[in-house]
Amino acid sequence: MTLVIQPGWVWDADHGLRTGHSVIVRDGVVADVVPNGPGQAPTLDAERIVAPDALLLPGFINLHNHALSAPLFRGLADDIAPGDLPGHIVYSLLMPLGDVAAQVMTEEEIGDAAEMALLEGLRSGTTALLDVYRVAQWPFIERAKRLGLRSWSCPYLFSAPVGMTPDGKPTYSPTADTGFEAILRLFERFDEGPRGVTRVGFGPHGPDSCTPELLRAIDSKARELETIISIHAAQNLIEIEKVRAAHGRGSIDHIREMGLLRPGVVLAHGMFATDEEFSTIAASGAALASCPLAFARSGRFVPLARMEAAGLRLGIGTDGVTLDMLHELRTASAFAKTQSGTPHGLAAALILRAATRDAALALGRDDLGLVAKGARADLIMFDLGSSRYQPVWDPLKSLITNGSAADLSLAMVEGHVLLRDGRVLTADAAAVTRRGRTAIERVWREAARRGAIPGSIAARAAFPLH
Ligand SMILES: [Zn+2]
Structure with a gap:
């Protein structure tokens, strides 16, 4: 045909x-x-x-996303007021709620929530996503396939589950199961090879939450399997402090020492990287995915203009706020202008290049992101x-x-x-939405019951949590 x-x-x-x-x-x-x-x-x-x-x-390529996070955190993590949370939002709300979701959701519910999120992505022009999630949330893969979307799954790897001190700082135990074997099983089951529609890679959470041994093991396995790695990098000051205290260098330098600053690696955020670090990333062939709306939620501009000036291979992701890529791209354009203090910012063609061709090349696909023979x-x-x-x-x-x-x-x-x-054409949109919402509402109720949603936030829910 x-x-x-x-x-x-x-x-x-x-x-x-x-x-x-x-x-x-x-x-x-x-x-x-x-x-x-x-x-x-x-x-x-x-x-x-x-x-x-x-x-x-x-088609748009969403270069950094947590599909399940958007419906899970939507509303709860917005408009945080002073005193709402005991510590950084990542460690005092997003991760505890994510823990509850990981514990209580059935595979069917995970799939339903993921499919609802993926539907939102598809409807905004997303044809491919790099998604990072906990390994138990693998039904994402089946639902992406069912909708017909191209996907790179990079399940998280931690050196340990992340705990939290009373003042809201993360703690890591050095002895837990890293999830490495489980990812290899997913790779075996779903990965379609370097030119496939469905791919499985590795998602080391960050340079602070993975030991050097784990990062080196990931690097060598990813090279062997010809697959990609996605890692959060310089995403917040706690991470940078922890890396400096443990290894005596900055996050980007540490990632380079681990062999992870190279083509085939997508760094997420780079929010607190210096201009020198951006140049280091640009020279390495690694790509950087920026997610403007996720940081706007915490009251910060992503430094898009500085990233562009450094010549980075820059992609755009929706992180865990929305899956509407057009919304994210418009935000990126406005933020680049606002942050640079000029009307130049990132022109529409540059934003679209980031969301198409550059993202494809970041993923090692020279046959994507083009309309060409x-x-x-x-x-x-x-x-x-x-x-x-x-x-x-x-x-x-x-x-x-x-x-x-x-x-x-x-x-x-x-x-x-x-x-x-x-x-x-590939799903009953109304049914997918109904099932996804039901799955998420059950997690919220369970999280509220376990105290994983701080009371001041739970009190604002627009539907009964109990
Ligand atoms: Zn992320």
Whole structure:
């Protein structure tokens, strides 16, 4: 089956904006991108989509995400007031609640919550995600496959479960099971190889929560299996202090010493890295995923302009706040401007490059993130015909500045159409949403019962927790 798409505009980071072109999709790949006109080869057996008001581009790649966190923490972790939490939000709310979720959710419930989150991602133009989660939450993989999404799963590795001191600082026991063997079993069961749709990698939590021995073991196993590593790096000052106290160097230097500053590694956040550290990352070939909304929640701007200035391979992730990539990309654009104090910031084309081509290269996939002959057909299309875009002076700026996920008209992975005319074809969206919400509400009730949701926050719940 051949599909011929004739959008108003075709964009990718390597070719820029093209008008008057047809994109031909066959056997899972972009068979060609050709100018419209009499010279165009006839494709009699083809299905044709003619969309003169639409912008077709590579599907968004969410480079750092915790799909289960968005529905789990949504509302609870927003608008934190002084005195609400006994310590840092990561250690005094997100991790304890995550612990309860890990203990009480059945595999079916985990899958239901993940699928609801993935649905939100798909509906905003996400065709691929790098997701980091606890290894028991592996049903994520099956649900991503069911929806037809491309995924890299990087289950967490800790040298130990993380505990907390009374003043809200993390503690790590050096003797616990690291989860390494469980990830290898997932790899065996689900990984489809370097060019596959479903991949399994490693997610060492951070340079503070993994011992050097564990980090070195991960590095060598990932090289052997030709898979990727995702690690939080310079994400908060507690981490940086702990690494300095234990190893006498900064987080980025420590990660480099462990062999993890190299292509095939995605560092998450880099929030507190220095300009020199950004340059070190840029020179190493490792990529960095920035998640603006996650830090906005704590009242901080991510230093996107400084990251871009350092020449980093920069991707964008939604972390655990939303899965709406368009929302995240707009935030990234606004923050880059605000943080640099100039109107320049990151132009729409740079933001879109980060979310497509750069993210693909960060994951070692030169055949993704493009609309070009031979690229895998992971494509999305936004209809820019509605009033919010008019007149369309520049479709990229229109999409980033004024775009709405509701205008996503087409999404495909490997040529399989997952969403058409705004409708998800691979799931019953209403049923997925209902099941996901039910699963999450049960975790909240259980967490409240166990005291994992501090009372001042639990009191604000808009539905009965008991
Ligand atoms: Zn994260």
